[in-house]
Amino acid sequence: xxxxxxxxxxxxxxxxxxxxxxxIYEMEMFYxxxxxxxxLEHSKNLKGDIDFFKGEYVLETxxxxxxxxxxxxxxxxxxEEAAAAPQGEQQ
Numbered sequence: 001x002x003x004x005x006x007x008x009x010x011x012x013x014x015x016x017x018x019x020x021x022x023x024i025y026e027m028e029m030f031y032x033x034x035x036x037x038x039x040l041e042h043s044k045n046l047k048g049d050i051d052f053f054k055g056e057y058v059l060e061t062x063x064x065x066x067x068x069x070x071x072x073x074x075x076x077x078x079x080e081e082a083a084a085a086p087q088g089e090q091q
Contacts, residue, residue, distance in 0.1 A: 007054055014050055018043045 021043055025036045 011050055011054060014047045018047055
């Protein structure tokens with residue numbers, strides 16, 4: 001799994017946890033229970049933090065991939081130029 005997939009996996013797992021906790025909290029026997037309410041609020045805040053970092057991480061990852069891709073293209077062009085030059089003109 002790549003880094004981006006790991007981040008999205010973590011976000012999905014956090015969503016599942018928050019949904020599960022919310023379903024328990026809404027059950028008649030637990031509705032209004034303060035400890036569960038606090039835990040549900042904490043999980044929502046944590047998910048918000050993860051979403052924020054996801055945006056930062058994805059942006060940085062895309063910029064790094066673009067830089068690596070551009071460097072690879074430059075190296076490819078240098079190689080193609082060297083291969084196309086007559087034998088005596090190669091550096």
